Amino acid sequence: MPELAEVSRIVHFIRHHLVGKTLSKVSAQHDDIVYGKVGTSAAEFQKAMEGKKVVGAGQQGKYFWITMSTPPHAVMHFGMAGWLKIRDADTYYYRTDKPEDKEWPPKYWKFLLETDGNPMTEAAFVDARRLARVRLVDCPADEIRKYSPLKENGPDPVADKDTVTEEWLAKKLRSKKVPIKALLLDQANISGIGNWMGDEILYHAKIHPEQYSNTLNDDQIKELHSAMHYVCSTSVELLADSDKFPENWLFKHRWSKGKKNVPSVLPNGEKITFLTVGGRTSAVVPSVQKKTGPVAKEVDSDSGSGPKTNSKRKREPAVKKEEEAPPESEDGPTPKKSGSKRQNKTIKTEDEDESKSSEPTASTKRRSTRLRK
Numbered sequence: 001m002p003e004l005a006e007v008s009r010i011v012h013f014i015r016h017h018l019v020g021k022t023l024s025k026v027s028a029q030h031d032d033i034v035y036g037k038v039g040t041s042a043a044e045f046q047k048a049m050e051g052k053k054v055v056g057a058g059q060q061g062k063y064f065w066i067t068m069s070t071p072p073h074a075v076m077h078f079g080m081a082g083w084l085k086i087r088d089a090d091t092y093y094y095r096t097d098k099p100e101d102k103e104w105p106p107k108y109w110k111f112l113l114e115t116d117g118n119p120m121t122e123a124a125f126v127d128a129r130r131l132a133r134v135r136l137v138d139c140p141a142d143e144i145r146k147y148s149p150l151k152e153n154g155p156d157p158v159a160d161k162d163t164v165t166e167e168w169l170a171k172k173l174r175s176k177k178v179p180i181k182a183l184l185l186d187q188a189n190i191s192g193i194g195n196w197m198g199d200e201i202l203y204h205a206k207i208h209p210e211q212y213s214n215t216l217n218d219d220q221i222k223e224l225h226s227a228m229h230y231v232c233s234t235s236v237e238l239l240a241d242s243d244k245f246p247e248n249w250l251f252k253h254r255w256s257k258g259k260k261n262v263p264s265v266l267p268n269g270e271k272i273t274f275l276t277v278g279g280r281t282s283a284v285v286p287s288v289q290k291k292t293g294p295v296a297k298e299v300d301s302d303s304g305s306g307p308k309t310n311s312k313r314k315r316e317p318a319v320k321k322e323e324e325a326p327p328e329s330e331d332g333p334t335p336k337k338s339g340s341k342r343q344n345k346t347i348k349t350e351d352e353d354e355s356k357s358s359e360p361t362a363s364t365k366r367r368s369t370r371l372r373k
Contacts, residue, residue, distance in 0.1 A: 002078040004158065004192025005235035006093045007064050010084050012239060013091045014057040014066060018123060021115035026050040028111040034127060035110075038135035038149075045111060048072050048136050054115075056141060060156045061191025065137070065144055072136040073144060079131030087122040093240045110134060154190045157232040164190065166225040173213040173221060179295070180216065180224075181209030182278030193228075196251055197235070199283045201227045203250040208289045209275065209282045215293030254283040 002010075026049045028035075028042035035041050053069040065075040076084075085091060085106055092101075105112055108128040115121040125134065137147050144150060155163040172189060173180070183189055184198040193201070202209050204227035207220055216224065238244045245251055247267070256262040257274050264272040266285065275282045 001080045001194060002062065002083070002093070003194035003197050004061055004156070004232060005197065005240040007059055007062055007078065007192070008158070008236040009093055009240045010091055011057050011059045011064050013086055013089055014084070017086050017089060017121045018054045018066070018113070018115065019056060020054065021117055021121060022053045023049055023051065023113050024116040025114040026111065029109065031110055031130065033130045034132055035134055038133045040134070040136050042111070045074070045134060045136060049074065049113070058144070060145055060150050060159060061153060061187060062194070063150055063153070063191070067141040067144070071140065072138040073141060075135050075137045075144065075150070076125070077133045079127060079129065079133065081129045082125065082127035082132030085124045085126060153187050156191045157193070157228055158236050161229065164228070166222060169225050170221045173216055177212050177214045179210050179277050180207060180213045181282055183213045185278055185280065192232070195280050196254070197231060199254070200231045200250050202289060203285055204231060206288050206290070208291045208295065209277045209284060210295035211291055212294050220292070250283055250285065257281070
């Protein structure tokens with residue numbers, strides 16, 4: 001899903017193509033999930049945006065916003081597969097040769113924008129899986145971050161660099177006892193870090209993702225802080241274009257998981273393994289990321305290195321009761337809990353409901369940062 005770097009990419013394009021222009025036409029399609037789950041509607045969005053001038057754009061982690069000449073303003077989240085397309089601009093963070101990706105208006109659009117002026121700019125918010133969220137926030141433009149949902153999220157490592165200091169990070173880590181990877185993914189702690197960025201940060205910091213956050217020593221915290229700012233700032237500066245990422249980054253070599261006859265190794269031969277931490281698959285280089293303290297016990301290993309389990313199978317009852325549908329959260333369906341009685345502590349992240357789609361699509365493959373197909 002789009003993480004801090006990918007969202008920063010689209011904010012860059014919004015500033016370049018939309019800011020300073022008036023929205024002469026806005027079309028919004030009814031969707032009681034994308035709009036309705038966050039308390040608005042397509043009709044309200046259309047009315048609030050049409051005829052107004054775009055005066056700015058900003059970001060806090062995985063959230064971004066478009067500020068208008070008068071409130072309310074649009075605050076958005078891409079979910080798993082959402083994106084903002086701008087016609088004739090290379091906004092996407094992955095390359096594609098699919099003919100349907102060049103259609104206009106694009107498939108699965110939720111709103112379309114047209115600006116005044118010559119040339120006219122056309123933009124479309126798309127989301128095939130309906131896990132994205134589009135809401136209106138009625139407040140002064142410079143106070144958006146003081147309102148929900150932004151006020152409930154942690155600081156952005158790039159936008160709030162002065163807040164995310166080594167001392168701040170140490171206090172945050174020592175106040176919790178959770179796997180460090182899970183802590184990084186929790187948007188209430190730090191905004192914007194998702195799966196690939198979390199793995200990249202831990203790889204550069206030489207920290208194992210399973211290790212409990214409160215067991216890291218001063219040197220490890222220093223390395224983690226340095227790696228966080230390095231990975232976040234570098235990927236943002238490069239507009240999430242992975243072709244420009246340094247060759248020694250884990251990102252360049254992690255995508256072979258599950259592919260036949262394609263080894264998961266770094267160029268120097270070091271093996272990449274995969275673990276499930278905090279409900280997400282983590283790419284790990286064991287020769288670099290050593291366990292130096294207590295680790296989470298309830299971790300499944302895709303590489304077969306996890307804890308042993310009892311292989312005996314219990315007899316199932318002849319008739320099972322039908323499972324009740326899981327309740328839905330404000331921002332989408334709540335994933336079903338696993339059948340195991342012992343589970344990891346639930347981590348509050350914006351990724352919670354992204355493993356499920358609200359409607360079927362032709363393709364549900366993960367779209368990585370500018371990853372060539």
